[in-house]
Amino acid sequence: MAQEHDLNATTSSAGPVSRFVAAMAVLGFVQASAVEPKVATVDEFRTAMKDAGEAFAVITMMTPTPAYLLNSVRGDELTQVAIVRSQMAASRTFLAAKRSAEGVRLSDEMLDALDDLDAILRKSEPDQAAAIDAVEEVDKACAACHRSMREGNERTGYRFRPGIVG
Numbered sequence: 001m002a003q004e005h006d007l008n009a010t011t012s013s014a015g016p017v018s019r020f021v022a023a024m025a026v027l028g029f030v031q032a033s034a035v036e037p038k039v040a041t042v043d044e045f046r047t048a049m050k051d052a053g054e055a056f057a058v059i060t061m062m063t064p065t066p067a068y069l070l071n072s073v074r075g076d077e078l079t080q081v082a083i084v085r086s087q088m089a090a091s092r093t094f095l096a097a098k099r100s101a102e103g104v105r106l107s108d109e110m111l112d113a114l115d116d117l118d119a120i121l122r123k124s125e126p127d128q129a130a131a132i133d134a135v136e137e138v139d140k141a142c143a144a145c146h147r148s149m150r151e152g153n154e155r156t157g158y159r160f161r162p163g164i165v166g
């Protein structure tokens with residue numbers, strides 16, 4: 001595609017890197033760090049959460065529908081899982097820098113739940129019931145951290161509980 005070609009031409013230094021990442025992804029070797037967005041401030045953490053929330057909403061919406069059986073839809077869901085995963089890995093790095101052992105533990109549980117969902121989505125024979133359960137486990141991991149580290153609500157806005165990130 002011409003547009004894709006132009007994009008590569010203008011980002012010649014990133015080109016080989018993203019091609020490398022893509023090749024690693026095909027091989028199943030992508031490490032979170034390879035695609036990890038930067039989260040160095042509370043504002044960036046919040047943006048990461050919003051992006052993860054949007055991607056996870058797609059997953060939650062699509063999984064229980066008949067469209068789940070389409071390879072293309074499970075493929076799209078895998079892309080959304082990768083987005084959630086990269087945001088969560090970046091959030092974990094932030095919490096580790098803030099020396100929050102609890103934040104790191106809850107992030108690891110989150111990443112494990114995402115790995116389980118990823119594996120189910122990759123099955124050649126779709127297993128929708130298992131996928132629905134796995135999405136629920138991811139949701140529980142989000143909620144567990146929110147219960148522990150977050151305060152506020154939709155109306156007032158959310159923030160870290162005092163004392164976690166200084």
Ligand code: HEC
Nearest residue numbers: 046049050052053056106107110142145149150158159160
């Ligand atoms: C390691 C802890 C942790 C995990 C895991 C986690 N969150 Fe969060 N999340 C937070 C904290 C803390 C906040 C409040 C941060 C802030 O806004 O200052 C937050 C805020 C949010 C917000 C509100 C952003 C805003 O202000 O509008 C959304 C949406 C969100 N998280 C979605 C998710 C989803 C979806 C998952 C699971 C896929 C998830 N979170 C997993 C800690 C976590």
